[in-house]
Amino acid sequence: MKKLKLFGGAVVISCLALIAGCTGDEEGSGGDSSEESVAVVLKTLSSPYWKYVEAGAEAAGKDLGVDVTVVGPSAESQVIEQVNMLEDQVSQSPGAIVVAPSQPDTIIPVMENASQSLPVLLVDSDADFEGKTTFIGTENYTAGQEAGKLLASMLQEGDKVVLIAGALGNPSTDERIKGAREVLEEAGLEVVAEQAADSDRTKAMSVMENIFEKNSDIKGVFAANDDMALGALRAVEAKGSDTKVIGTDGTQEAVESILNENLAGTIAQSPYQMGYQGVENALKTIEGEDIEERIDAGIDIITKENAQEQLEFLNSISK
Known part of the structure; x- marks a missing residue:
């Protein structure tokens, strides 16, 4: 979609005086068309994961x-801050908006309102x-199931395990925990605790x-994001435990x-x-193209065997 800008009365007068020359320049240059704009509102910009999302969006823009x-609140738990940021971006009338909702029930009214005037992805x-x-x-429930399978493969039936969830009401982390719990229980493992840590390492x-104080023989931990996994790992290492995280x-x-x-x-x-893909598909919708209603970005199971390959990829996209 192309937009033409009119740069004041002086240009209009000049074009009326020299209409043939002005028309020729306009048709030949194409320099007056403006860029399409896409706003991206993430759950936060304070963690590595969301920095990767930001990097992908900015690369697509380029x-x-x-x-x-790209904007995001100070933490995933700052739901109202995200709502305010979304309202602010919508008020600036971008061509489309891409959102990672922290708490859908809270933010849906704003997204519904925005969708009346622009595409919301x-x-x-x-x-x-x-x-x-x-x-x-990602299909987060499936990701949780795969995590459960991986953890179960390292443990024995009857072992005690812990689930560390994200912020309450966060659908991504909730679905991961749900999937992991199902697989772990089916494998005969005992889930002795499930607690939220707001996707925060500390x-x-x-x-x-606190869980270790009540259950000293924990054999495995699944955390719904890596920051929480690394935080749990600190506690494991401080205890001198061989708990798998x-x-x-x-x-x-x-x-x-x-x-x-x-x-x-x-x-x-x-x-x-x-x-x-968020920005890429936003541009397609702005230009009137049809896109799929659901696009699976996929998952990879990372262990020591393929971690080096994953690290090299992450280094290639880091700012």
Whole structure:
């Protein structure tokens, strides 16, 4: 979609005086067309995972000639801050908006309102509302199941395990925990605790320390993101335990920890692709193209065997 700008009365007068020359210049240059704009509102910009999403969105903007603005609150738990940021971006009338909703029930009214005037695409976390253009992301329930399978493969029937969830009401982390719990229980493992740590490393360490006080023989931990997994790992290491810790997201620090034989593994999403495909498909909708209603960004199971390859990829996309 092309937009032409009119640069004041002087240009109009000049064109009336020299209409043939002005018309020729306009047709030949194409320099007056403006970039399309896409706003991207993420759950936060304070963690490595969301930095990868941001990097993908910005790379797409550069490759496709799109003016991309990426914003996010100070933490995933700051839901109202995200709502305010979304309202602010909508008020600036971008061509489309890409959102990773932290708490869909809270933010759906704003997204519904926005969808009346522009395409609204969701990444990472889905939400059900009329007017949604598409969802691009990981099937989080499946990611949790794969994490459960990986952890179960390292343990024995009857072993005690712990689940560390994200912020309450966060659909992505909730679905991961649900999938992991199902597989772990089916494998005969005992889930002795499930606690939220708001996707925060320090909180996860504290949560794990408290769990250890009541259950000293924990054999495995699944954390719904890598920051929490690394926090739980600190508590495990401080205790001198051989507890296996599995995370989710596939961040660089988590992959390095796996290579150092600290974290046992992570379920890697494709945050860079989510960001890239979010902007790419936003541009398609602006230009009137049809896109799929659901786009699966896929997952990878990262252990020591393939961690080096994953690290090299992450290094290639890091700013």
